Amino acid sequence: SLTDRLQDVFKRLRGHAKLSEKQVQEVMREIRLALLEADVNFKVAKEFVSQVQERAVGQEVLQSLTPAQQVIKIVNEEMVELLGSKENAVNFSGKLPVTIMLIGLQGSGKTTAAAKLARHLKSKGRSPMLVAADVYRPAAVEQLKVLGEKIGVEVTGSANQKPLDIVEKAVKAALKAGHDTVIIDTAGRLHIDSEMMQEISQIKKRFKPQEILLTVDAMTGQDAVNVALAFKEQVDFDGIVLTKLDGDARGGAALSMRAVTGKPIKFASVGEKLEDLEPFYPDRMASRILG
């Protein structure tokens, strides 16, 4: 673990009254190593480490009696602060039905997350409707329908219509049936596919969802920054759902995306079952990233 590695470094450096620049770099290198191992983007890692260095040197912890512990404390605090956000709730304000849209790369967990959100909101007393707006992937609509059936949530959509028409019909039907929330599942897409990015921009423009959530696989590596930035710049979103956190991926992508886009991580998907959705806990994520 990082704690062990830092303790080893400081053991070797013991007996020095004040650490040289080179020795400070040795300590910082261990932190950078741990971050890269955890898939934190290399530019974000560099920036993060320099902030830690500034604090560590400024607070003179490097010469303290327990330097490793103190450095870890700073690293952890900096990370929890960076990962945390005050805007973690879903925005339910505005005219009904409240519309939530899920977007993201192929296979990131959108369809499952849509159903999970529906179940979660239903348990909170809301009346959601699911909209299957993925008309490309074979049996995508069926997939959402099977999940909707499991939780007793109505699913609209069909593969023979256009996504904009599907959403329009769904919103009308939702209002008529008294549903206060509409959750739109969209097809997986590449951030460099301008046509597909246009599609979700159009849905956004016309239906003004109160909440647009980007789903990202927790095992995503360095590319997470490119993806998050592109979705932010071309469509913009309100929060991130980090998925497959029940695995052993360290999840450094979370830190990278938060640092680079400023968007909060709102939910953590921790399994394939529909109840496997949790609020995002920055302190747990920080411990996980640091291994």
Next chain:
Amino acid sequence: ALAARRFDEDFWENAEEILISADVGLPMSVEVVEAVKTRLTALKVKEPEEALQAFKDVVAEKLSVGETGIKFNPDGVTVILVVGVNGTGKTTTIAKLANYMHEQGKTVILAAADTFRAAAIEQLEVWGERVGVHTVKHRPGSDSAAVAYDAVEAAQARGIDAVIVDTAGRLHTKVNLMEELRKIKRIVERKVPVTEVLLVLDATTGQNGLIQARQFKETVGVTGIVLTKLDGTAKGGIVVAIEHELGIPIKFIGVGEKMHDLLPFDPTGFAEALFS
């Protein structure tokens, strides 16, 4: 290294960063840089352009492990077991692979052994119809190994060349699911050896890809990797570490969501793309 001194620290740091940003990982990136330094010294290289070529060559060589192409069973049905964590592109890859083999004159049937995930069987069936191959399936929730076994039996009865088995996505950390995979292979091998176990890896995956490869290899013996979603911006550099440590060849790459978006792996092309 003498040649290395012709290039300053910035040059090597920049090279390391290109590798890291491609998900090659820090330890492997350091190893690649060292290999290049050695090579440049030996070749007495002076120009940065030649150094870039050395990087591409070193990476391409590291990725030239093992044989590409599907290993066919000389004495019977060829069984290809497709495995990997959730959402990497297994089902879509199977459709592409069936199409590829079909175009090469092989007869293929599919086994819908993902009996767990919502509409997984339907998804594979739609693909099977598009490709023009039969899909063996049971009811959702039924035993995966039984589906695979039945598919092999059907292939044997009809003289079909190959069976491609679709399995449910599973995290390598889930012991019972990894055990199920072992069971599927074991049950099939009562009939014929499984000549190919393909691990489908998403190119956007970071360092966890190496852990996935280790676990799947240990559990069910991976004979090849298919690296998907290379049509995105992720470089898939984790395969360098995978091939280096585990010696598993990359057999194909996925470059899109359509039937023809599967290409045989080309180490030179991959190395070229990594540094572009």
